[in-house]
Amino acid sequence: QKRKKTKVEDVPTPQTVKRQHNPNLPNVIILATGGTIAGAGESAVGTAYTAGQLPIESLLAAVPEASKVANITGEQVAQVGSQAMNDTVWLKLAKRINELAKRSDVHGFVITHGTDTQEETALFLQLTVKTDKPVVLVGAMRSATAISADGPKNLYDAIVTAASNTSKGKGVVVCMNDNLYSARDVEKMNTTNVDAFKAPNAGPVGFVLDGKVAWYNMPLRKHTLDAEFDITNVTELPKVDIVYGYSNLDPAAFNAFVNSGSKGIVIAGVGNGNLYPALEAPIKAATAKGIAVVRSSRVGSGRVTLDAETDDKGLGTVASDEFNPQKARVLLQLALLKTNNQQAIQEMFFRY
Ligand SMILES: NC(=O)CC[C@H](N)C(=O)O
Numbered sequence: 001q002k003r004k005k006t007k008v009e010d011v012p013t014p015q016t017v018k019r020q021h022n023p024n025l026p027n028v029i030i031l032a033t034g035g036t037i038a039g040a041g042e043s044a045v046g047t048a049y050t051a052g053q054l055p056i057e058s059l060l061a062a063v064p065e066a067s068k069v070a071n072i073t074g075e076q077v078a079q080v081g082s083q084a085m086n087d088t089v090w091l092k093l094a095k096r097i098n099e100l101a102k103r104s105d106v107h108g109f110v111i112t113h114g115t116d117t118q119e120e121t122a123l124f125l126q127l128t129v130k131t132d133k134p135v136v137l138v139g140a141m142r143s144a145t146a147i148s149a150d151g152p153k154n155l156y157d158a159i160v161t162a163a164s165n166t167s168k169g170k171g172v173v174v175c176m177n178d179n180l181y182s183a184r185d186v187e188k189m190n191t192t193n194v195d196a197f198k199a200p201n202a203g204p205v206g207f208v209l210d211g212k213v214a215w216y217n218m219p220l221r222k223h224t225l226d227a228e229f230d231i232t233n234v235t236e237l238p239k240v241d242i243v244y245g246y247s248n249l250d251p252a253a254f255n256a257f258v259n260s261g262s263k264g265i266v267i268a269g270v271g272n273g274n275l276y277p278a279l280e281a282p283i284k285a286a287t288a289k290g291i292a293v294v295r296s297s298r299v300g301s302g303r304v305t306l307d308a309e310t311d312d313k314g315l316g317t318v319a320s321d322e323f324n325p326q327k328a329r330v331l332l333q334l335a336l337l338k339t340n341n342q343q344a345i346q347e348m349f350f351r352y
Contacts, residue, residue: 026107035114039143051081082114101131108134108162122183200301273304287316
């Protein structure tokens with residue numbers, strides 16, 4: 001089997017998969033989107049494979065133990081490598097969770113997802129799902145056809161987490177390699193290793209061992225039911241782009257985004273979100289026109305602080321706090337549904 005290109009456009013109509021029902025077990029819904037967890041390759045020992053090939057039923061077939069933990073219903077929401085994830089699928093996922101969460105017989109959700117952009121989808125759901133029911137994202141670093149595939153164990157752990165009574169009110173979490181991470185803090189930090197996910201500023205919030213979940217740490221920032229974003233009637237998200245910082249930076253990329261109609265721009269700045277001087281005048285001009293500019297950092301951990309080395313007041317910029325550039329982009333897209341006011345957006349970056 002040769003590697004095929006994943007397509008964004010086709011988000012298929014949900015196919016429902018039902019398994020036998022045990023009235024003594026909680027009902028968990030799996031919403032599948034693709035990724036390595038559903039990946040298949042020619043070789044069991046290589047890293048070449050196509051993400052998002054296997055349907056949800058094949059994933060579940062590899063974890064028969066899951067049927068002792070929960071009644072599982074599956075829906076295929078998308079079938080893509082998560083490099084092809086987009087706003088349409090995010091909105092579709094969040095709306096579907098909000099709809100299903102109203103049902104009293106639904107206990108929790110598992111979202112199977114590629115790992116490349118798992119952190120962005122997790123944060124989007126953390127800020128837009130209106131439920132205290134568990135929402136657990138899960139992926140894999142080795143394809144389903146690889147030796148020591150990690151998907152089945154990760155999926156089992158995610159189902160255990162979504163089925164547990166202790167998981168209520170914890171916000172959206174990512175379950176990878178025995179650990180649970182808050183959607184706010186989790187980042188993919190290794191391109192190929194099974195131990196790819198970390199929350200560099202906060203650490204994991206819990207772990208799953210021997211089919212049991214243990215929680216020991218929670219972010220105090222607002223999420224899910226306490227978040228102010230309502231996507232019920234939203235059909236598209238504001239265009240927000242990212243500009244990478246480096247020495248000798250050419251502001252052409254920033255200016256191109258301004259000219260292409262971006263409503264917001266996140267700078268993956270150097271160090272504490274600092275800017276190459278050639279960016280300052282274009283940023284000032286952009287914020288004066290009402291384009292929101294957020295300073296994040298390319299560093300990968302730590303905070304970007306307000307008015308430290310960079311004059312946020314003078315430039316009209318917002319400091320991203322702990323959000324890395326790709327996550328700052330998600331929050332800014334949601335913030336721009338409500339306001340483009342610098343102060344109001346800054347407060348959101350400190351609230352979530
Ligand atoms: N480990 C993975 O899931 C990577 C596969 C693919 N690029 C994706 O993100 O879906």
